[in-house]
Amino acid sequence: MELISKVKSFGGEQRVYRHASKSTGTDMDFAVFLPREALDGYACSSLIYLSGLTCTWENVMTKGFPQQHAAEHGMIFVAPDTSPRGEAVANDEAYDLGQGAGFYLNATQNPWKSNFQMESYIAEELPELLIDSLPLDEDAIGLTGHSMGGHGALTLAMKNPDLFQSVSAFAPIVNPMDCPWGQKAFKNYLGDDEATYAAYDACALVASEGWEKDILIDQGMADNFLEEQLKPWAFDAACRKAGIDLTLRLQGGYDHSYYFISTFLADHVAWHAARLD
Amino acid sequence: MELISKVKSFGGEQRVYRHASKSTGTDMDFAVFLPREALDGYACSSLIYLSGLTCTWENVMTKGFPQQHAAEHGMIFVAPDTSPRGEAVANDEAYDLGQGAGFYLNATQNPWKSNFQMESYIAEELPELLIDSLPLDEDAIGLTGHSMGGHGALTLAMKNPDLFQSVSAFAPIVNPMDCPWGQKAFKNYLGDDEATYAAYDACALVASEGWEKDILIDQGMADNFLEEQLKPWAFDAACRKAGIDLTLRLQGGYDHSYYFISTFLADHVAWHAARLD
Numbered sequence: 001m002e003l004i005s006k007v008k009s010f011g012g013e014q015r016v017y018r019h020a021s022k023s024t025g026t027d028m029d030f031a032v033f034l035p036r037e038a039l040d041g042y043a044c045s046s047l048i049y050l051s052g053l054t055c056t057w058e059n060v061m062t063k064g065f066p067q068q069h070a071a072e073h074g075m076i077f078v079a080p081d082t083s084p085r086g087e088a089v090a091n092d093e094a095y096d097l098g099q100g101a102g103f104y105l106n107a108t109q110n111p112w113k114s115n116f117q118m119e120s121y122i123a124e125e126l127p128e129l130l131i132d133s134l135p136l137d138e139d140a141i142g143l144t145g146h147s148m149g150g151h152g153a154l155t156l157a158m159k160n161p162d163l164f165q166s167v168s169a170f171a172p173i174v175n176p177m178d179c180p181w182g183q184k185a186f187k188n189y190l191g192d193d194e195a196t197y198a199a200y201d202a203c204a205l206v207a208s209e210g211w212e213k214d215i216l217i218d219q220g221m222a223d224n225f226l227e228e229q230l231k232p233w234a235f236d237a238a239c240r241k242a243g244i245d246l247t248l249r250l251q252g253g254y255d256h257s258y259y260f261i262s263t264f265l266a267d268h269v270a271w272h273a274a275r276l277d
Numbered sequence: 278m279e280l281i282s283k284v285k286s287f288g289g290e291q292r293v294y295r296h297a298s299k300s301t302g303t304d305m306d307f308a309v310f311l312p313r314e315a316l317d318g319y320a321c322s323s324l325i326y327l328s329g330l331t332c333t334w335e336n337v338m339t340k341g342f343p344q345q346h347a348a349e350h351g352m353i354f355v356a357p358d359t360s361p362r363g364e365a366v367a368n369d370e371a372y373d374l375g376q377g378a379g380f381y382l383n384a385t386q387n388p389w390k391s392n393f394q395m396e397s398y399i400a401e402e403l404p405e406l407l408i409d410s411l412p413l414d415e416d417a418i419g420l421t422g423h424s425m426g427g428h429g430a431l432t433l434a435m436k437n438p439d440l441f442q443s444v445s446a447f448a449p450i451v452n453p454m455d456c457p458w459g460q461k462a463f464k465n466y467l468g469d470d471e472a473t474y475a476a477y478d479a480c481a482l483v484a485s486e487g488w489e490k491d492i493l494i495d496q497g498m499a500d501n502f503l504e505e506q507l508k509p510w511a512f513d514a515a516c517r518k519a520g521i522d523l524t525l526r527l528q529g530g531y532d533h534s535y536y537f538i539s540t541f542l543a544d545h546v547a548w549h550a551a552r553l554d
Binding site for chain 2 (some may be wrong): 007008009010011014062063065067068220222253254255257258259260262263266
């Protein structure tokens with residue numbers, strides 16, 4: 001791991017690291033906020049935040065404002081990138097396919113499969129690297145995310161309940177098999193066999209994998225993507241059917257932006273802290 | 278005033294307005310966060326934040342994170358631009374002269390004087406506009422700022438103590454007559470007669486105008502501009518000589534960035550709230 005930058009914030013330190021990823025075959029950057037307790041070497045709980053379409057680690061670290069809350073709870077906050085990047089990596093002109101749009105899955109189709117292995121990266125390689133390199137409590141790792149990253153958080157937590165001890169999401173894509181963003185991504189990354197899609201669909205995973213703990217979701221009701229892409233009521237129905245304890249907060253007046261995320265991120269950090277401590 | 282955008286945040290609303298400024302002869306944009314109390318029509322205290330070199334209203338609103346603290350204290354938070362802008366406005370290739378570098382003064386020299394009248398804009402026109410248009414308590418207006426904006430806050434407050442009831446600053450330029458940024462700006466905007474400079478120098482104004490209340494300044498000790506440009510000890514010495522109650526907090530490890538500002542902005546909002554309520 002190469003340290004790219006560090007800056008002091010809220011008594012802790014925000015660092016950006018670069019490392020050669022064996023999952024994606026590229027260099028990957030991620031940001032991590034270390035509270036004072038972590039700088040002093042104490043094992044800390046951690047929250048990994050998966051960003052949405054087009055984002056890098058930078059969006060949540062500069063506009064979501066996790067540092068104050070992570071410092072308050074003595075929690076490590078990790079922000080990975082949303083895909084492999086670089087001139088040698090396949091891409092598409094659309095904002096919702098290719099670089100910046102990894103959808104937290106392992107692609108099986110050309111030209112994507114050689115680099116777009118974000119499921120392996122987020123659910124295996126990155127946590128191993130973090131545990132080896134930083135004072136993370138390996139039994140206290142939470143997962144959250146926004147939009148495409150909310151999809152990633154819900155699906156990867158349900159598929160890896162021993163690794164991720166808590167999960168929440170902001171305006172997540174919950175049913176990608178039934179929305180334009182998801183259908184486009186799955187067709188390109190996973191191909192025409194729709195039987196492979198369910199392994200990456202939170203509504204389907206609720207039935208197949210389940211989740212033994214509770215889940216918190218915040219959704220803005222002035223979100224432009226609410227009706228066509230996000231449809232949180234589908235996940236609510238799936239959780240009710242499966243007996244999963246979902247708290248779905250439909251927040252009046254809030255949109256899809258980081259003004260929405262920053263408003264409620266304190267609640268999510270506290271919620272994870274209560275479950276990880 | 279034309280409403281350019283609005284977004285919900287922390288139970289309140291962040292708006293961006295555009296208006297034709299008679300001070301600058303240009304359209305000027307500013308952002309304002311209105312807490313729920315203001316949306317309900319109650320007169321609120323307010324804090325005007327003056328940004329540093331190169332900035333617009335957007336920097337502090339997206340990276341300083343004032344919304345949470347302003348909402349908590351029921352305070353209106355206002356972020357103006359740092360200069361007039363546009364193709365018809367004089368400019369310079371350097372980042373520290375011309376557009377984005379108004380230095381909160383009234384220029385007397387060509388080509389600057391026709392538009393660069395930021396003192397009049399911030400200390401007269403903008404407060405009048407805000408009081409006329411929004412539920413501001415006109416007897417409870419505070420002023421703060423960062424770097425060049427800290428210079429603006431300190432100087433304009435001391436020159437307008439009836440208008441600005443409280444003042445604080447982050448890493449301010451306190452002695453522009455004695456630092457490269459200030460000397461360059463003053464020579465260009467004010468000309469060769471150095472006798473005109475003291476009216477825009479916080480260290481000089483402490484002696485000539487004074488300030489009957491207290492002042493809060495935070496300064497990061499890992500700030501790259503500390504030794505050459507900022508030199509807060511000059512202001513500390515001037516305040517001690519004049520008997521002004523300055524709290525100067527030299528914060529170990531913090532730099533000049535918004536990671537520094539966001540760490541301490543809660544303290545400043547609370548500090549102003551305690552003095553304005």
